[in-house]
Amino acid sequence: MLYPLIWMISSSFKPEELIFKDMGLFPSEVTFENYIKGWNGLSGTSFGLFFKNTIILVIFCIIGNLVSCSLAGFAFARLRFRGSNLLFSILIVTMMLPFHVVLIPRFIMFNALGWTNTFLPLIVPKFLATEGFFCFMLVQFMRGIPRDLDEAAMIDGCGVFSIYLKIIMPLCKSPLTLVAVFTLIWTWNDFFSQLIYIGDPHLFTIALGLRTFIDSTGDSNYGQLFAMSTLSLLPIIIVFIFAQKQLIAGVATQGLKG
Amino acid sequence: MKTNSKYKYTQKIAFAFLAPWLIGVVVFSLVPMIASLYYSFTDYDMFNAPQWVGMGNYIEMFNDARFIQSAKVTAHYVALGVPLQLIFALFLAVIISDKIPGFKIFRAVYYVPSLLGGSVAIALLWRQVFGIDGLLNNLLSSLGFTQFENISWINNPGSAVNTLIVLLVWQFGSCMVIFVSAIKNIPDTLYEAAEIDGAGPVKRFFKITFPMLTPIIFFNLIMQLISAFQAFTPAFIIGKGTGGFRDSILFYTLYLYFKGFTQYEMGYASAMAWFLLIVVGLLTLVLFGTSKFWVHYDD
Numbered sequence A: 001m002l003y004p005l006i007w008m009i010s011s012s013f014k015p016e017e018l019i020f021k022d023m024g025l026f027p028s029e030v031t032f033e034n035y036i037k038g039w040n041g042l043s044g045t046s047f048g049l050f051f052k053n054t055i056i057l058v059i060f061c062i063i064g065n066l067v068s069c070s071l072a073g074f075a076f077a078r079l080r081f082r083g084s085n086l087l088f089s090i091l092i093v094t095m096m097l098p099f100h101v102v103l104i105p106r107f108i109m110f111n112a113l114g115w116t117n118t119f120l121p122l123i124v125p126k127f128l129a130t131e132g133f134f135c136f137m138l139v140q141f142m143r144g145i146p147r148d149l150d151e152a153a154m155i156d157g158c159g160v161f162s163i164y165l166k167i168i169m170p171l172c173k174s175p176l177t178l179v180a181v182f183t184l185i186w187t188w189n190d191f192f193s194q195l196i197y198i199g200d201p202h203l204f205t206i207a208l209g210l211r212t213f214i215d216s217t218g219d220s221n222y223g224q225l226f227a228m229s230t231l232s233l234l235p236i237i238i239v240f241i242f243a244q245k246q247l248i249a250g251v252a253t254q255g256l257k258g
Numbered sequence B: 001m002k003t004n005s006k007y008k009y010t011q012k013i014a015f016a017f018l019a020p021w022l023i024g025v026v027v028f029s030l031v032p033m034i035a036s037l038y039y040s041f042t043d044y045d046m047f048n049a050p051q052w053v054g055m056g057n058y059i060e061m062f063n064d065a066r067f068i069q070s071a072k073v074t075a076h077y078v079a080l081g082v083p084l085q086l087i088f089a090l091f092l093a094v095i096i097s098d099k100i101p102g103f104k105i106f107r108a109v110y111y112v113p114s115l116l117g118g119s120v121a122i123a124l125l126w127r128q129v130f131g132i133d134g135l136l137n138n139l140l141s142s143l144g145f146t147q148f149e150n151i152s153w154i155n156n157p158g159s160a161v162n163t164l165i166v167l168l169v170w171q172f173g174s175c176m177v178i179f180v181s182a183i184k185n186i187p188d189t190l191y192e193a194a195e196i197d198g199a200g201p202v203k204r205f206f207k208i209t210f211p212m213l214t215p216i217i218f219f220n221l222i223m224q225l226i227s228a229f230q231a232f233t234p235a236f237i238i239g240k241g242t243g244g245f246r247d248s249i250l251f252y253t254l255y256l257y258f259k260g261f262t263q264y265e266m267g268y269a270s271a272m273a274w275f276l277l278i279v280v281g282l283l284t285l286v287l288f289g290t291s292k293f294w295v296h297y298d299d
Helices: A003-011 A033-040 A047-078 A084-096 A100-112 A120-127 A132-143 A148-155 A160-171 A173-189 A192-197 A206-217 A222-254 B002-039 B056-062 B065-096 B103-116 B120-129 B135-142 B160-170 B173-184 B188-196 B201-229 B233-238 B252-262 B266-294
Strands: none
Touching: A003 A222, A003 B103, A003 B120, A033 A047, A033 A222, A047 A084, A047 A120, A047 A132, A047 A160, A047 A173, A047 A206, A047 A222, A047 B002, A084 A132, A084 B002, A100 A120, A100 A192, A100 B002, A100 B252, A100 B266, A120 A192, A120 B002, A132 A173, A148 A160, A160 A173, A160 B002, A173 A206, A173 A222, A192 A206, A192 B252, A206 A222, A206 B120, A222 B103, A222 B120, A222 B173, B002 B266, B056 B065, B056 B266, B065 B103, B065 B160, B065 B173, B065 B201, B065 B252, B103 B120, B103 B173, B120 B135, B120 B160, B120 B233, B160 B233, B173 B201, B188 B201, B201 B266, B233 B252, B252 B266
16 A cells, blocks of 8 residues: 555665666665755755745644634634524535635735735635634534533633633644644645745745656656655654544544545 | 623624634635636636626537546546545455454554645656556566556556546545444444344445445545545646646646636636536535435434
8 A cells, every 4th residue: 555655765765777677665775865966956946945935834824724713613612693503504615615616716816916926825814714624623522512611611700712712722622733733734735726826936835846846857857856755745744643643533533534 | 681782792702703714704705706606707817807708608618628528537537536435445444443453553554645645746656656667567567567568557548547546546544544433333233133143244244334334425425526526736747737648637627727827718717617616516416315315324
């Protein structure tokens, strides 16, 4: 199952001429040249910059999703208000919607705002809870927290916002971890929206950097390509190793996709 | 009077919490949906004002050979890939739930591809594996099958989509994890009773496991269908952003991207988006309609 993946990682340490001859998982000759050359590879822009850009993007997306989705989740799960059923149905519908129906007007809007070639089109929607699935997941979880807690806090003179911040949020550590981890993975793997909005090589993310790499070097440099691909997958693999239990539990109970 | 003002107060608070989401829904979903529906009836290149063309774009779509090709490629990909992926996921879920040693390791190893599969890096790897000098051909020729040596699986119109289907099936892990947890929730007493009645493993699967899992299979089927229709990255990378040799991997979303973002035919691209929404919506409705014949709910 993992053979192609492991073969790629192993090939990234092989000298170029051996990659196509050697199908084994252990390189007979180890070299770091692919990593050194690949890292500096692209006409002046190094992979370090792509990593930095991706990390900045991911951090903002995580903060945005955590704050906005938990606020919305709290309102749906713990507060009574007029129109809540209707609004909740809208939330469900937006979750299932193929994003292509909103893609073009969003692009036109961001273009008119002059936001193309910035990270704003990728970040701002996250602060406005556009990831319906995360809202839904948090609603489901928060509904399971006993209501006595809110009432007891209310009697003690706690306001609604302190109930959210001091009682509900600390109890939501596990779904919030899932939100953070999946935001990281999805943003890291995302290619389409980055392709549309980012054209300036100084703002390139890893996904865009890798794509340009193949366009500029063609098929002649698989060693370097594999080295940079391996590096690009490394953060996700590390997150998987550390958050394996929560991830698998999240997939099993929430139906989250990889 | 007092309760009324308190009611108004809680309303205000609730909407304060909802504000980011509400703004997001209006600005990023509702308004864009209406706008793209409007654009779909116009010619719009982003530089000149939209020109109303009525059903023009929708009619043009069905006379556009590349559109038809993209619909065919996507239909092939979805119709073959999604069921294969689910069957694979179900099969392995049943095997690894059977109290085998190292259960957690198997589950983790099978799950990893679904985390990585959508990335550019894996698409690049796929290009190599199925390329003319790729890993697959090297493996085949080392096993003595030399007749494939000159075939590039990703450039051969007959096999190109299938390499992408292999990639989709490879990412069966998340479905499998969902199946595994559902299998663990089936009461052991059912199996024990069946065993006493002399039911073998195959019969136990078809009479107990499968019926008990139908709600989960249904859920996975819907979710995978919706996401498979929107697949983009692997086709874009493997075809080097062209749609591949003779448009053999011109996915629907890829063609939508070309129309909208390289040719700036925003009206046509919007019409394609709405057509996709209608097809996916109808398919989901039809599946919901058939669900009462094969999906078993407890109540």
